[in-house]
Amino acid sequence: MELSSAISTAGAVVTVGDPKAKTVENTVELEFPQIVRVKQLQGVLRSANPKTPFEDVEVKLLLMDGADVKAAQFTGSSGKFTFIDTKPGLYALDIHAKQPTARRGWEAEGRIAVQVSPDAQTSFDTLDLTIAMTSCGINWAQCSPPAPIRLTSREMRVTDTEGAVVGSADVVVVDSTGQQVAHGTTDYLGIVALPIELRGWHKMSVVREGFTPLEQVLDFAAPDRGAQPLIVILNVFGTCSKASLENHATQK
Numbered sequence: 039m040e041l042s043s044a045i046s047t048a049g050a051v052v053t054v055g056d057p058k059a060k061t062v063e064n065t066v067e068l069e070f071p072q073i074v075r076v077k078q079l080q081g082v083l084r085s086a087n088p089k090t091p092f093e094d095v096e097v098k099l100l101l102m103d104g105a106d107v108k109a110a111q112f113t114g115s116s117g118k119f120t121f122i123d124t125k126p127g128l129y130a131l132d133i134h135a136k137q138p139t140a141r142r143g144w145e146a147e148g149r150i151a152v153q154v155s156p157d158a159q160t161s162f163d164t165l166d167l168t169i170a171m172t173s174c175g176i177n178w179a180q181c182s183p184p185a186p187i188r189l190t191s192r193e194m195r196v197t198d199t200e201g202a203v204v205g206s207a208d209v210v211v212v213d214s215t216g217q218q219v220a221h222g223t224t225d226y227l228g229i230v231a232l233p234i235e236l237r238g239w240h241k242m243s244v245v246r247e248g249f250t251p252l253e254q255v256l257d258f259a260a261p262d263r264g265a266q267p268l269i270v271i272l273n274v275f276g277t278c279s280k281a282s283l284e285n286h287a288t289q290k
Contacts, residue, residue, distance in 0.1 A: 072276075073128070073151045074165065074180050075158060080120035081165025083113065083133065086179075086251055086275065088208070088243075090140040092117055098132035099124070102151070107132075126154050133169070133176065140171070148176025168251055170275050179250045181278035186255040189283075191265035192236070196228045196244060196272060203228035204272055207246035211256075214239060234261050244270050244279070252279040 079099070085091050095113040099121050108129075111119050128151065135146040146169050155161045167178045196204040209230050211220035219240065222230040236258040244252040249272035256268075272279045 073153050074167070074178070075153045075155050075161040076165050077154070077156045077158075077161045077163050079124040079129070079152065079154055079165075080122075081118070081167065083117040083119065083135070084166070084168050085135070085137065085146070086168050086170035086245070087247060088210075088245060090137045090144075091115070092146070093136040093138055095119075095133060095135045095146075100130040100132050100149070102128045102130055124154055126156060128153050135169070144171050146171045146176055150176070150178055172275065177276050179276050179278060181250070184252075184254055184280060186239075186257055187268070187281060187283065188257045188259055189265075189268055190259045190262040191267050192232045192234050192261050193267040194224075194230050194232060194270060195267050196224045196230070196246070196270045198249070199271055199273055204246055204249070207244055207249075207270075207272070209242065209244050211236065211240050211242045229267070244272065244281075246272055248275060249273060250275050250277060250279045252281060254281045 083092065083095050083097070092113075093115055095117055097111050097113060097119045098107050099109045101108060109121055111121070113119050130149045131152055132149050133146060137145045140146075148171075150167070152165070153161075162180060162182075165180060167180055169176065169178045171177075194209065196207045198204055203226070205224050205226050205228055207224040207228075207230075209220075209222045209224065209232075210218060211232065213219050220233050220236065222232065224230045237260075238258060240256050240258060242252075242254050242256055244254075252270060252272065254270075266283055268281055268283060270279070270281045
């Protein structure tokens with residue numbers, strides 16, 4: 039196989055230590071490119087920014103050796119795709135999304151390395167990829183659904199992983215039917231107040247450009263004005279965000 043025919047996907051090149059040193063004392067293990075593992079090649083592709091949704095996505099399934107297109111699909115606005123009877127192995131999903139509201143040249147476009155491993159315990163059942171276009175190319179995150187949180191506070195504070203305030207984050211709460219029941223934006227302190235009348239099970243999403251969106255199921259109990267606020271920690275895009283009731287929650 040010639041190198042010129044190989045598929046190129048998103049990844050990183052890292053240099054550690056002094057390249058002129060005669061000995062190497064530390065060992066760093068890297069995985070290149072970034073690979074998502076799945077049991078079957080189907081799932082959903084979502085825009086990381088609700089203001090620039092996917093109108094349609096063309097998904098091509100490529101072999102990593104640079105061979106011709108194995109299969110191709112158009113997902114429509116749902117972003118759902120399925121490649122049936124895909125044998126275990128390493129593939130690339132070549133993605134081009136139509137986003138009429140995206141800035142010129144910033145529609146999501148690029149390749150994602152996918153390992154189909156039906157028997158691996160670390161593989162996701164299906165793909166649920168949140169996708170964004172960055173100055174370094176396409177980026178994505180596959181996050182397992184977090185455990186539901188029972189909430190008595192109606193205040194929420196949003197920070198980054200270093201504890202710095204994240205202002206202008208959009209917060210949307212929907213009920214079990216998907217109907218929006220609350221919307222807010224964090225202030226200069228990273229704080230937003232949710233409606234005091236909320237009760238029962240709802241899903242909240244927190245979105246800020248440059249960070250991985252968070253979807254969190256909340257069980258709203260009777261409000262307690264003395265309760266600690268919900269802490270949302272947004273991580274840089276590509277790494278999952280989280281929510282916690284702990285004052286000093288840290289991102290793992």
